[in-house]
Amino acid sequence: MGRVYNFSAGPAVLPEEVLKEAAEEMLDYKGTGMSVMEMSHRSKAFQEILDDAQADLRELLHIPDNYKVLFLQGGAHQQFAMIPMNLMKHKVADYIVTGQWAKRAYQEAQKYGKANKIASSEDKTFSYIPDCSDLPVSDDADYVYICENNTIYGTKFKTLPNTKGKLLVADVSSCFLSEPMDVSKYGVIYGGVQKNVGPAGMVITIIREDLITEDVLPGTPTMLTYKTHADAGSLYNTPNCYCIYMCGKVFKWLKKQGGLEAMKQYNEKKAKILYDFLDGSSLFRGTVVPEDRSLMNVPFVTGSDELDARFIKEAAAQGFVNLKGHRSVGGMRASIYNAMPIEGVEKLVEFMKKFEEENR
Amino acid sequence: MGRVYNFSAGPAVLPEEVLKEAAEEMLDYKGTGMSVMEMSHRSKAFQEILDDAQADLRELLHIPDNYKVLFLQGGAHQQFAMIPMNLMKHKVADYIVTGQWAKRAYQEAQKYGKANKIASSEDKTFSYIPDCSDLPVSDDADYVYICENNTIYGTKFKTLPNTKGKLLVADVSSCFLSEPMDVSKYGVIYGGVQKNVGPAGMVITIIREDLITEDVLPGTPTMLTYKTHADAGSLYNTPNCYCIYMCGKVFKWLKKQGGLEAMKQYNEKKAKILYDFLDGSSLFRGTVVPEDRSLMNVPFVTGSDELDARFIKEAAAQGFVNLKGHRSVGGMRASIYNAMPIEGVEKLVEFMKKFEEENR
Ligand SMILES: Cc1ncc(COP(=O)(O)O)c(C=O)c1O
Ligand SMILES: Cc1ncc(COP(=O)(O)O)c(C=O)c1O
Ligand SMILES: [Mg+2]
Ligand SMILES: [Mg+2]
Ligand SMILES: [Mg+2]
Ligand SMILES: [Mg+2]
Structure with a gap:
């Protein structure tokens, strides 16, 4: 691929x-x-x-x-x-x-x-x-x-x-x-x-x-x-x-890229796309209280281990890889470091929307 | 280059x-x-x-x-x-x-x-x-x-x-x-x-x-x-x-390459080319007693700091680089590890011969 x-x-x-x-x-x-x-x-x-x-x-x-x-x-x-x-x-x-x-x-x-x-x-x-x-x-x-x-x-x-x-x-x-x-x-x-x-x-x-x-x-x-x-x-x-x-x-x-001020703006923009989606979603939710959320690591769950596993598998097949959360939290984690382009986050959210529709 | x-x-x-x-x-x-x-x-x-x-x-x-x-x-x-x-x-x-x-x-x-x-x-x-x-x-x-x-x-x-x-x-x-x-x-x-x-x-x-x-x-x-x-x-x-x-x-x-038995033979062959030349040379000499010589690191000197420096400089210009010896020994050191091809040693010796002729 x-x-x-x-x-x-x-x-x-x-x-x-x-x-x-x-x-x-x-x-x-x-x-x-x-x-x-x-x-x-x-x-x-x-x-x-x-x-x-x-x-x-x-x-x-x-x-x-x-x-x-x-x-x-x-x-x-x-x-x-x-x-x-x-x-x-x-x-x-x-x-x-x-x-x-x-x-x-x-x-x-x-x-x-x-x-x-x-x-x-x-x-x-x-x-x-x-x-x-x-x-x-x-x-x-x-x-x-x-x-x-x-x-x-x-x-x-x-x-x-x-x-x-x-x-x-x-x-x-x-x-x-x-x-x-x-x-x-x-x-x-x-x-x-x-x-x-x-x-x-x-x-x-x-x-x-x-x-x-x-x-x-x-x-x-x-x-x-x-x-x-x-x-x-x-x-x-x-x-x-x-x-x-x-x-x-x-x-x-x-x-x-414009230094760390520019990276901060870019990272905030990327993270917002994902957090906004999680907050509006009826299937997925973030696991962290909003005021302490990281810009870099975004853990989320569906609430069902079975759905989590299916999501991770289907996402990987579409080229969104390493979304499995740490065993101590379970669910998913998307790490969206500096080098993750905004398209990666946008496309992930599109995929999550589709998955949500198919699994409601 | x-x-x-x-x-x-x-x-x-x-x-x-x-x-x-x-x-x-x-x-x-x-x-x-x-x-x-x-x-x-x-x-x-x-x-x-x-x-x-x-x-x-x-x-x-x-x-x-x-x-x-x-x-x-x-x-x-x-x-x-x-x-x-x-x-x-x-x-x-x-x-x-x-x-x-x-x-x-x-x-x-x-x-x-x-x-x-x-x-x-x-x-x-x-x-x-x-x-x-x-x-x-x-x-x-x-x-x-x-x-x-x-x-x-x-x-x-x-x-x-x-x-x-x-x-x-x-x-x-x-x-x-x-x-x-x-x-x-x-x-x-x-x-x-x-x-x-x-x-x-x-x-x-x-x-x-x-x-x-x-x-x-x-x-x-x-x-x-x-x-x-x-x-x-x-x-x-x-x-x-x-x-x-x-x-x-x-x-x-x-x-x-044939494993370590083959590497040993190859390394002995490479080192012999250099040590034989050093032993026969009237300008260059190895600094180590023959029976304890390393196959990997070959220090040598001309006896003159000025000639050593000239040799290192001229060698580098010909693409034989990093020949300067450690400051505690002076002179030159050729490290001829596994990945150094035999041609590298042969060509170095050719160059040394030429240098010797030009500087006797
Ligand atoms: C915040 C933090 N600290 C420490 C570590 C441990 O790092 P290392 O594997 O380099 O020891 C990690 C990750 O592995 C980490 O995320
Ligand atoms: C035989 C030997 N031991 C130890 C060292 C030190 O290695 P390091 O720089 O990885 O600490 C070196 C070379 O640098 C070495 O040649
Ligand atoms: Mg939600
Ligand atoms: Mg931690
Ligand atoms: Mg000699
Ligand atoms: Mg030593």
Whole structure:
């Protein structure tokens, strides 16, 4: 078949023109006579790829000068450990648990100190974001941790929690670069790139310079110390070079689309088409309270497991793939990241209408 | 220009037909309508890629059933920490230091217990492999560690050390799949793939099952525990999917070449051309004692920094690139991994002859 509409939650759809460029450059990157995959990470050509990627990311997010950008391996899960190992100076941290990934991070932190769950939405299958305006933030907390967009459950923090002066640390894996953000409000922002930015195998960590210290927990591996990578400009050891190259291409594509302000408008428009349909539909409904709905991940159900299964199957046959919801929510989930074109959402909704008519 | 002869020590040359296939499949992998980069790591299509890669690697190396194969992130450097964190049950390990990478591993291990340097070749810039037939292996050593092929210095263990019954752990990053090996002689074998196997961003660890335990050092991150990845078939979290796919293609390519027995013959033939020339040359000479010479990394010098620099520059202009030696050795280094065709070595030697004539 031709290209499908891929609603995968991650790894996920990438811009077609980026993939085309990568294919064209596969055997010879810009006259170097080699693939980027074959390039020494210490070469001039690769250093330019890395520098450009970093500069474009800084421009897109307006990253202040006192923040470092690190390209790291190990995925988001490795950050679940790196964050406490590097930041838990007083061995206390507060976690707001709004989904499975925040929960995993919270559990990992317990290895390293006192991790407090100061709020949770687990009572209602994480279908909302708790009120975080006046939480019992610990006096001696080294940071307050959130997962800003909850990939599985389709919720998003629309306002950041009141951390009462404590450092804010955020996992933005599934909303990274989907809209502008004020980096200065955070101590650490990190995202696995495999949802909205590039192929799997890398996480980008944006960290305020004063948090990069040698004063880490005893036994922290050199590779899990932020300072190691910050001091070496993400070249302490061989990074995921090809992923940096692909992310760099996506950054340039985002700039061409008009940057993150334009992406936000586009993503809002796309999400509205789907949410409006869900709200009007008598067969389908969204599972998240309207005020906390994610622009990126849209879970929905019919209420019948049998109908859900039939929908997923028939949709796939029409080229709308990876619509199965996470097992903890059931039903369907459409992830509509930056690279999902508006036509994909429009056509999905058309198909849903047809399915609804045929199954009322 | 067209494709160059790329003598980079890593990331390094890949088989051209593998790159061509990857380019062709970039927008649509086998009728899935998507790139492998866009594929959920939980999808059937990706699971097949992973299973195939593992099966082919097992076949190539004749890996016994009681060993697990893990596809991990973080590069070789992360193994420097994972090995002691997972294996140092008695907090004692013996290291044979034959180069910078073994030294780094030795230093990292010191964070976790008593790491003993039981042999070293640092006295002569690591230009040889010490006699390891009767070393003072510690009674309570949890393992003996070697770097089997020393990328920077161009030495290789031709016989494995006598570990006096202790577990052998080997970094094979720069000789991985260059020739057959008897996996059963090792407790753990690992290699960063970016030299002889695939693009950067992954390490393959082959580990005997009884060594995979929950009994790791306190504070070992979940992601740095072998058991985490072994239990989940390398899918505990999102792996470097595209790298697994590329390595899988290289494994198939190796099988087509006749497997590792055939590769060994081919690599010996290639290396002999270069070493024979170096031994006969009055201008160039290899820096390693003949009996410990690597088949993969061939360092050589003229004896004059000025001539070395001129050689590197003129070679690059003729399409022989990345011949500069590591700063700790100086001179030149030709890395002639599996994917370097014999023509590349023949033409390099022709060029060296010409250079010698012009500069006697
Ligand atoms: C928000 C979020 N955090 C963390 C993860 C885990 O990422 P990784 O697989 O890179 O460890 C995911 C998704 O898989 C996610 O959606
Ligand atoms: C033998 C050996 N071990 C370890 C390393 C370090 O690998 P990495 O950059 O993946 O950490 C290298 C090369 O860079 C190497 O050649
Ligand atoms: Mg979630
Ligand atoms: Mg409805
Ligand atoms: Mg070395
Ligand atoms: Mg000579």
